Amino acid sequence: MSPVVQVPAQVSATPGALLHHVRTGRAKSRAELVALTGASRNTISNRVDQLIAANLLAEGGRGWSTGGRPPTLLQFNAEAGCVLAVDLGVTSVDVAVTDLSARVLATAGHPIDISAGPVAVLAEAERLAREVLTEAGLRDEDVRSVGVGVPGPVEFSTGRPSHPPIMPGWHDHPIPDAFGRWAAPVFVDNDVNVMALGEMGVGGSVQDVLVVKVGTGVGCGIIVEGRVYRGAQGSAGDIGHIHVPAADGRSVLCRCGNTNCLEALASGASLLRDALAAGLPVTTTRDVVELAAHGDGAALELVRDAGRTIGTVLASLVNFFNPHRIVVTGGVARAGLPLLSGIRESVYARAMPLAARTLDISVSDAPDLSGRVGAALMAIEGYLDEDSVREAITS
Amino acid sequence: MSPVVQVPAQVSATPGALLHHVRTGRAKSRAELVALTGASRNTISNRVDQLIAANLLAEGGRGWSTGGRPPTLLQFNAEAGCVLAVDLGVTSVDVAVTDLSARVLATAGHPIDISAGPVAVLAEAERLAREVLTEAGLRDEDVRSVGVGVPGPVEFSTGRPSHPPIMPGWHDHPIPDAFGRWAAPVFVDNDVNVMALGEMGVGGSVQDVLVVKVGTGVGCGIIVEGRVYRGAQGSAGDIGHIHVPAADGRSVLCRCGNTNCLEALASGASLLRDALAAGLPVTTTRDVVELAAHGDGAALELVRDAGRTIGTVLASLVNFFNPHRIVVTGGVARAGLPLLSGIRESVYARAMPLAARTLDISVSDAPDLSGRVGAALMAIEGYLDEDSVREAITS
Numbered sequence: 001m002s003p004v005v006q007v008p009a010q011v012s013a014t015p016g017a018l019l020h021h022v023r024t025g026r027a028k029s030r031a032e033l034v035a036l037t038g039a040s041r042n043t044i045s046n047r048v049d050q051l052i053a054a055n056l057l058a059e060g061g062r063g064w065s066t067g068g069r070p071p072t073l074l075q076f077n078a079e080a081g082c083v084l085a086v087d088l089g090v091t092s093v094d095v096a097v098t099d100l101s102a103r104v105l106a107t108a109g110h111p112i113d114i115s116a117g118p119v120a121v122l123a124e125a126e127r128l129a130r131e132v133l134t135e136a137g138l139r140d141e142d143v144r145s146v147g148v149g150v151p152g153p154v155e156f157s158t159g160r161p162s163h164p165p166i167m168p169g170w171h172d173h174p175i176p177d178a179f180g181r182w183a184a185p186v187f188v189d190n191d192v193n194v195m196a197l198g199e200m201g202v203g204g205s206v207q208d209v210l211v212v213k214v215g216t217g218v219g220c221g222i223i224v225e226g227r228v229y230r231g232a233q234g235s236a237g238d239i240g241h242i243h244v245p246a247a248d249g250r251s252v253l254c255r256c257g258n259t260n261c262l263e264a265l266a267s268g269a270s271l272l273r274d275a276l277a278a279g280l281p282v283t284t285t286r287d288v289v290e291l292a293a294h295g296d297g298a299a300l301e302l303v304r305d306a307g308r309t310i311g312t313v314l315a316s317l318v319n320f321f322n323p324h325r326i327v328v329t330g331g332v333a334r335a336g337l338p339l340l341s342g343i344r345e346s347v348y349a350r351a352m353p354l355a356a357r358t359l360d361i362s363v364s365d366a367p368d369l370s371g372r373v374g375a376a377l378m379a380i381e382g383y384l385d386e387d388s389v390r391e392a393i394t395s
Numbered sequence: 396m397s398p399v400v401q402v403p404a405q406v407s408a409t410p411g412a413l414l415h416h417v418r419t420g421r422a423k424s425r426a427e428l429v430a431l432t433g434a435s436r437n438t439i440s441n442r443v444d445q446l447i448a449a450n451l452l453a454e455g456g457r458g459w460s461t462g463g464r465p466p467t468l469l470q471f472n473a474e475a476g477c478v479l480a481v482d483l484g485v486t487s488v489d490v491a492v493t494d495l496s497a498r499v500l501a502t503a504g505h506p507i508d509i510s511a512g513p514v515a516v517l518a519e520a521e522r523l524a525r526e527v528l529t530e531a532g533l534r535d536e537d538v539r540s541v542g543v544g545v546p547g548p549v550e551f552s553t554g555r556p557s558h559p560p561i562m563p564g565w566h567d568h569p570i571p572d573a574f575g576r577w578a579a580p581v582f583v584d585n586d587v588n589v590m591a592l593g594e595m596g597v598g599g600s601v602q603d604v605l606v607v608k609v610g611t612g613v614g615c616g617i618i619v620e621g622r623v624y625r626g627a628q629g630s631a632g633d634i635g636h637i638h639v640p641a642a643d644g645r646s647v648l649c650r651c652g653n654t655n656c657l658e659a660l661a662s663g664a665s666l667l668r669d670a671l672a673a674g675l676p677v678t679t680t681r682d683v684v685e686l687a688a689h690g691d692g693a694a695l696e697l698v699r700d701a702g703r704t705i706g707t708v709l710a711s712l713v714n715f716f717n718p719h720r721i722v723v724t725g726g727v728a729r730a731g732l733p734l735l736s737g738i739r740e741s742v743y744a745r746a747m748p749l750a751a752r753t754l755d756i757s758v759s760d761a762p763d764l765s766g767r768v769g770a771a772l773m774a775i776e777g778y779l780d781e782d783s784v785r786e787a788i789t790s
Contacts (some may be wrong), residue, residue: 162749231718242715352651355633
């Protein structure tokens with residue numbers, strides 16, 4: 001591609017693209033598809049008919065007339081199948097079954113220990129998946145694809161973790177094989193990339209966005225013009241080990257062997273450590289977050305301080321990346337305002353005014369759910385790619 | 396656009412796209428254009444004939460036969476016009492005239508002070524442009540477009556600087572107006588974005604690259620899959636004011652009002668300041684760089700130390716952005732190895748192994764020239780966009 005001026009992006013009119021335009025709300029009728037793509041009325045009509053015959057589109061009601069017969073509205077048939085969404089965390093597994101618009105039909109989950117290894121953990125994820133399918137009254141044949149988010153780097157093309165630092169025993173494990181029961185494609189990605197998709201939602205986005213996950217560790221999903229940016233080895237967004245000088249000059253050893261990595265100073269794990277050291281009555285990070293939510297002064301200050309530390313790193317990234325917005329998610333994001341105000345304090349104090357001027361920093365509306373919704377969206381997009389749609393309409 | 400799985404990028408077969416494919420070496424004959432785009436032989440033939448009639452493509456020689464008549468090779472007619480390339484620095488102006496392949500035909504430049512303001516500086520740039528045109532034996536009518544790089548943030552769509560911190564008096568000045576003599580479009584961008592284009596070259600790139608300019612200030616051009624990434628307000632890559640704790644605990648005031656910004660600790664300006672403080676016989680940053688190049692121990696250590704400081708910031712950005720490569724350019728990059736080894740030392744010590752494993756960090760082959768070549772490429776791409784090409788072949 002050319003460096004400055006792109007050959008103009010054509011709005012594609014392949015069957016897969018037409019389905020995409022309707023599904024994401026970019027076009028609602030044959031006429032709008034013609035206007036959007038510039039393809040002929042005939043071409044659009046034929047392809048829409050094929051998509052209706054394949055049960056992927058449906059006609060539903062009439063739109064407003066702009067003169068002449070009111071157009072027949074097109075709808076994506078979100079019930080043409082379902083997908084399984086697996087959100088694997090360091091300390092939890094959550095599985096959902098959703099329709100093809102990522103609407104959750106049933107979900108189940110519980111605490112786990114990721115270091116129990118891939119065989120045990122994935123067997124449990126598979127069991128939960130069967131459970132939610134049954135609960136939703138769906139059959140194995142209804143499953144169109146499976147999306148899995150894991151808390152570590154993944155080779156996206158093969159679905160295998162690549163030297164994940166906090167998933168001992170998982171390196172190179174073929175995660176897709178665990179879901180062989182469903183003769184469906186399995187898509188695996190890093191949990192922060194998956195959460196970033198979840199935060200963008202079904203309609204997607206054309207903005208530049210950072211989705212910062214503050215869970216046991218800290219990571220960042222990077223969205224460039226609405227698409228996940230992965231980098232050269234797929235490790236982009238790995239901000240947990242950025243070096244941060246501690247404000248009080250202390251030196252904290254990180255599990256990676258370096259000192260004063262971001263997540264050694266400000267993460268779910270460090271919050272718990274510091275809360276225990278301060279003598280707070282807690283046993284999990286969630287307890288600390290809940291104490292803060294109930295207004296406990298010491299817990300509040302710990303959370304806000306973690307926010308300040310995360311904010312110092314984000315201030316640098318705001319200068320570098322100049323995002324439209326930052327969304328904070330993950331377990332610690334449930335703390336809400338105290339975390340956010342700490343982050344904002346540091347970002348607005350240190351980032352350049354031009355980059356910070358209209359920057360929106362917010363906490364996810366549903367930090368617990370974005371992993372599952374994102375995994376579902378990844379599965380849906382994977383299923384509805386060009387080849388699958390072509391196959392569906394010709395078979 | 397969809398978040399995970401894109402509607403497949405179609406290889407466009409518009410006239411502008413065909414020209415682009417030939418110009419960047421992606422296709423060398425009608426048959427290769429057919430193979431690349433999937434368009435019909437007839438469509439390709441007609442459009443190529445139009446481009447030849449418009450003098451943008453030329454037939455040149457025969458390729459290897461793969462059975463049958465050997466194909467006629469197509470060439471981009473780089474002499475169908477010329478562009479003016481203006482590289483404005485804080486302390487220098489350089490202007491070149493190039494052909495449509497960014498080959499420099501004539502160039503001229505000299506020291507200036509950007510704070511003399513836009514009227515005086517741009518009048519001088521315009522004078523130099525007339526001079527190089529005459530030197531190359533070209534006329535005003537041969538100029539197809541003008542590219543200008545400036546050392547500050549620019550609103551790309553209007554070519555006006557936006558609160559540039561080191562260009563007093565330039566805010567909102569309509570730079571394109573200064574080149575009205577040539578009835579040609581004028582493209583203005585931040586110098587680091589322009590240099591990044593120059594480093595990518597005519598063929599472009601599909602990689603993720605950081606082009607770090609170490610001149611009077613420090614900035615970074617960000618290339619995502621071969622294209623300049625600008626961010627929400629166009630200020631992406633503004634790394635000069637990222638906060639860096641000084642290794643020795645000192646606090647250095649930056650001209651922006653904050654302390655210990657990257658460019659307050661490691662830039663051409665800080666090198667000169669520290670060299671003067673150390674009693675070295677220098678009056679410009681260039682003197683310091685040349686002392687180091689001649690093996691002066693004190694100058695070498697200052698340059699290497701600047702490299703180490705820049706490297707601490709780049710280590711964080713490597714974790715975040717996971718680039719394929721980093722190219723260092725700008726005046727201080729002329730120092731070469733001592734700067735590079737300082738940068739590498741910090742990056743490899745602090746960046747995550749996965750992101751650093753195959754990362755290539757190098758110094759520009761021609762740090763003095765990348766601003767002019769980049770400005771020329773910006774002008775050429777701007778000129779050869781879809782609309783202009785369509786106009787050329789129908790007029």
